[in-house]
Amino acid sequence: MRSQPAPARVVWASLIRPRDPVARQWLDLLDDEVDPQILDCLEPSLVVWSSLWTDRLDERIRFDIEPDGYESRLRWTLLTPGPQPAASRIGHMRFRLNVLVNERLRRSYGQ
Numbered sequence: 001m002r003s004q005p006a007p008a009r010v011v012w013a014s015l016i017r018p019r020d021p022v023a024r025q026w027l028d029l030l031d032d033e034v035d036p037q038i039l040d041c042l043e044p045s046l047v048v049w050s051s052l053w054t055d056r057l058d059e060r061i062r063f064d065i066e067p068d069g070y071e072s073r074l075r076w077t078l079l080t081p082g083p084q085p086a087a088s089r090i091g092h093m094r095f096r097l098n099v100l101v102n103e104r105l106r107r108s109y110g111q
Contacts, residue, residue, distance in 0.1 A: 001066075001075035002102050006109045008065045008072040012044040014105060015063050026108035027100065036061065053093065058082045061097065076101055 004011050013020075016038060018027040029035070029052065036049035044065060051059035060079040065072055076097055084090070 001064075001073050003068060004072045004074045004106060004109065006072060007044075007070060008067040009044040010109075011065050011072045011074055011105075012041075012047060014108065015047040015049075015065075016041060024108040026104040028104060030096070033096070052096070056080075056085060056089075056093070059093070063101075074101065 006014070014023065014026070017023070019025070019035065027035070032054055033052045034054055036052055038047065039050055039060065040046065040048035044067075046065070047063040049061040049063070051057050052061070053059060058081050060081070062077040062079055064075045064077070066074075078090075078093055078097065080090075085093070
């Protein structure tokens with residue numbers, strides 16, 4: 001779980017609409033990645049995305065958001081219901097999520 005410099009409702013909205021044209025763009029995908037679909041959500045505390053990876057379509061990404069004063073705390077969890085990918089593949093997926101969430105999303109709020 002990492003802090004985000006925005007209120008929980010703002011973080012929730014950023015995850016629900018990652019390509020919102022009136023917001024700063026932060027979801028910069030690679031060639032082997034696709035835009036996520038929203039599979040579940042509960043404002044302002046939960047968002048579940050479909051997989052970002054074309055070769056791992058069963059993956060899910062769960063975001064749990066907690067208010068923390070004027071900011072929020074965000075935890076992402078990579079859910080793998082099928083066969084476990086190789087350790088190097090898991091490492092790549094975790095790295096990408098860290099870049100997208102803990103770097104790109106954070107920067108979109110001016111941090």
